[in-house]
Amino acid sequence: MNFKGRDIVSIKDFTKNEILHILDVAEKMVPIAAGKEKSELLHGYIMASLFFEPSTRTRLSFEAAMKRLGGNVIGFAQPGTTSIMKGESLADTIRTAESYCDVIVMRHPLEGSARMAAEFASVPIINGGDGAGRHPTQCLLDLFTIRKETGSIEGNKIALVGDLKYGRTVHSLAYALALFKARMVFIAPPELQMPSEVVNECRKMGAEPEIKHGIDDIEDIDVLYVTRIQKERFPDPEEYKKVAGSYRIDMETIKNAKDNLIIMHPLPRVDEIDPSIDATKHAAYFRQTFNGVPVRMALLALVLGVIK
């Protein structure tokens, strides 16, 4: 399998075997990501980190991943300090950045921006989120977490909870889980339920997702993947409070849950998961956050051709 020079734009660009290969490489990176082993694997390589939109985890974990592997990082965390403010196009920004680096990681508010950047750049582009579009590295780290925590991806019953309509991570995750033949339950208020095209695509791939509106019945769930319900989706603040409140995960919600249930969240969370859950063994979201580092290390090493 050769990933050298490949762009990471959408999870759909990868086969199941390629995804498994990325997860296997990521597994080997864990001790380096944790700082227990030192590595100079990417010594002499430069990653440009172009973040046109705010990010905490994606940007920091990419930078940590590059540095843990002995590489260097250039870039910006907000476009305010760059020539974009003078009206420079993304295409020109990409052409400029690529002449200074070996790989570009970018986040941009417009959908399809990473695909366009890949057309202009000769170095690999890794999409760190394009608007409400795709976020493939989040999807890969979610899959990595599910596999690491439960031993496999297939065979699990995975509930995606919260804002399934607008949440950018859940659409690609649903696709990937369908690829792995995991059983899925989509739990969301009717106005924020999974778009029909995503449900249909899962069905076409042989998955039979259940559609539910409440979180009161989760006894047979192995993985609860919670997403944030955003206030701005509701014109009436009272309505938001009511809906958000009824999807809040607390000790009461998980009282009948499986002993080995894991709860995941792409973060940032606001009120979706009660802090009392943090101390339980079910809380996997901070481990999930850490997993962003080995997964992104694997991607950097693969697209730079240092690991096959």
Next chain:
Amino acid sequence: MKVLKVQPIKDGTVIDHITPGNALKVLKILGIEGKEGSIISIAMNVVGKRGKKDIVKIENRELKAKEVDKIALIAPNATINIIRNYEVVEKHRVSIPSQIIGIVKCPNPNCISNSNEPIESKFVVASKKPLKIKCYYCEREPNMEEIDSLII
């Protein structure tokens, strides 16, 4: 005596069986503005054997299949006839190209192809029957019933 509403041409291209009402859009997609000097005749809502249709005739210019295939989006049943000395020397139906570049605007206002970047809109064919196209950049699939309004 039956008089033909549209006279035969000596040399050139006849695009027949265009979805009624779409002849002007066909010319627009083909980039034919009338400034090229060729005589162009347009007939709209002509009653043919299979109901109403539009016809476009371009004299002294033979359009290549590839350039005409672009109109398959809005005139899927159109036929292209190449005429030489009043005879049809070539005839074929349009077929949808695998990529549609610079013809359809992406319906997603947040798509990069609707910004000021130096790119043209680009769609790939997701399914031929029924015809479904997908934005190469943001992957949005436009509603094909509204495709007319998205022609650039």
